Amino acid sequence: MRVNTVLGNLEDPGWASRQANAKVDYLVLDQWEAQKSRIRRTTEDGVEVALSLDRGVQLRDGDVLAWDEDAGTLVAARINLKDVMEIELAGLLGSAPETVIATCLELGHAVGNQHWPAVVKGTRVYVPLTVDKAVMGSVMKTHAFEGIEYGFRPGAEVIPYLAPHEARRLFGAAAREGEGHTHAVPQG
Missing domain, CATH: 3.30.70 (Alpha-Beta Plaits)
Incomplete structure (x- = not known):
């Protein structure tokens, strides 16, 4: 799956309601990986994701990367940042x-x-x-x-x-x- 843009964030009211009825799969990134605009990683459920974001776009924890309304699935970023x-x-x-x-x-x-x-x-x-x-x-x-x-x-x-x-x-x-x-x- 290729991701070119962030669709929203799970904390946004619209995404919070969609999330309640969807299967959420997380793309887990460490703090170094989250700074990159181009990266290829696999989600927790085994879906390969190729991020190709515009320069300056910074992923935040909970950012929605993919949404399939028919399948009821959603892919979101989970960023593990240190204190x-x-x-x-x-x-x-x-x-x-x-x-x-x-x-x-x-x-x-x-x-x-x-x-x-x-x-x-x-x-x-x-x-x-x-x-x-x-x-x-x-x-x-x-x-x-x-x-x-x-x-x-x-x-x-x-x-x-x-x-x-x-x-x-x-x-x-x-x-x-x-x-x-x-x-x-x-x-x-």
């Missing part, structure tokens, strides 16, 4: 500019030193889970940033607010463990 660390900087807004600059530079150094990709949206910084939450929490506690709060949120709650390039940075990079910059010393 993200959400760092809230709003507590810095009343601080002196020098304090804001110093704190943000220190935060950037701490995140960058761990090679964690990050996306800034307003006063929030989103960092994908590339290691255990306890490790990421430990890094934040070690630095004891004043005026900064952090916590963890499901990626599915964050992705609707991201542009496609930001989603790729957050979820695509995190899915490719072992790729990217390292501090290995060259042999020779």
Whole structure:
């Protein structure tokens, strides 16, 4: 089956009622695969799907990829996104500019030193889970940033607010463990 467009989402009222009376088959994708506009995968029920979406189209969990009213079948995307660390900087807004600059530079150094990709949206910084939450929490506690709060949120709650390039940075990079910059010393 070739899919060129997203028909809607299971959360939309019209699709919610169709879903109630249909056999739903899921195309399960990880966070890296969901960023691609061209991919070939098999659904849970064994249907081969070839996605060929326009550039910039970003699949969301529950997107309807195919609908056969006569057969009463529906194919929808199920996107498995990792959690993200959400760092809230709003507590810095009343601080002196020098304090804001110093704190943000220190935060950037701490995140960058761990090679964690990050996306800034307003006063929030989103960092994908590339290691255990306890490790990421430990890094934040070690630095004891004043005026900064952090916590963890499901990626599915964050992705609707991201542009496609930001989603790729957050979820695509995190899915490719072992790729990217390292501090290995060259042999020779």
